[in-house]
Amino acid sequence: MFGYEINNSDSSTFHFYIISFLIALCSMFIKMPQIRNILHAKKAKSVSLRAILTETCGHSIVLVYHFAMNYPFTSYSEYIFLVPQDLILLCILLYYNDRFDMRVVTGFMVYFFSCIFLASGVISNAVLKIAIILATPISFFSKSLQIYSLHQSKDVGQLSFTTWLATTVCSTARLLTSLYETGDHVVSMNFLCSILLNIVIMVQIVYYNWVNRKEKLP
Numbered sequence: 001m002f003g004y005e006i007n008n009s010d011s012s013t014f015h016f017y018i019i020s021f022l023i024a025l026c027s028m029f030i031k032m033p034q035i036r037n038i039l040h041a042k043k044a045k046s047v048s049l050r051a052i053l054t055e056t057c058g059h060s061i062v063l064v065y066h067f068a069m070n071y072p073f074t075s076y077s078e079y080i081f082l083v084p085q086d087l088i089l090l091c092i093l094l095y096y097n098d099r100f101d102m103r104v105v106t107g108f109m110v111y112f113f114s115c116i117f118l119a120s121g122v123i124s125n126a127v128l129k130i131a132i133i134l135a136t137p138i139s140f141f142s143k144s145l146q147i148y149s150l151h152q153s154k155d156v157g158q159l160s161f162t163t164w165l166a167t168t169v170c171s172t173a174r175l176l177t178s179l180y181e182t183g184d185h186v187v188s189m190n191f192l193c194s195i196l197l198n199i200v201i202m203v204q205i206v207y208y209n210w211v212n213r214k215e216k217l218p
Contacts, residue, residue, distance in 0.1 A: 027078035046157030143197035
């Protein structure tokens with residue numbers, strides 16, 4: 001598929017299944033450090049609400065696309081855990097920004113019904129392909145919003161380096177397994193874009209932490 005020759009040797013298959021299992025296991029807790037930081041501080045400084053909202057849309061598209069295309073469960077299992085954590089984080093951010101109201105509840109209802117409809121298989125593959133192509137610019141836009149927010153505040157705030165590091169590691173591993181299990185280069189490009197921008201955010205976190213600590217020194 002998509003001009004990629006997939007290796008189906010039993011040994012390679014077993015290794016990639018193990019990697020996929022570890023990715024899914026890591027993803028079960030990947031957002032927890034970020035959520036913990038916000039709940040502990042009772043604020044969400046430097047965590048971009050728009051970035052999380054956009055990221056949730058992007059992750060949901062990837063999940064729905066893989067499900068509707070009947071790809072192997074191991075090729076997208078982490079999104080089963082990522083999307084609920086995104087939604088929890090989004091609710092927390094809306095709460096601490098005093099923006100959780102009936103419009104948000106209505107928006108969540110529309111979101112859930114849209115995901116169910118798209119995953120049901122009634123949508124043509126051509127439309128699904130357009131959706132997954134959009135996932136890459138959505139991911140780019142999401143992380144760009146976080147990069148810009150951090151650049152503006154120049155303060156790490158409640159951003160969790162652990163969450164971003166784990167996300168980068170999982171995305172790198174998923175890039176390899178996605179090529180092996182689906183051969184879908186559009187999906188792979190989405191992961192590659194995420195990896196590069198995740199690295200930028202991690203560098204920002206390290207840099208601004210260093211700058212702030214240096215300024216506090218007598």
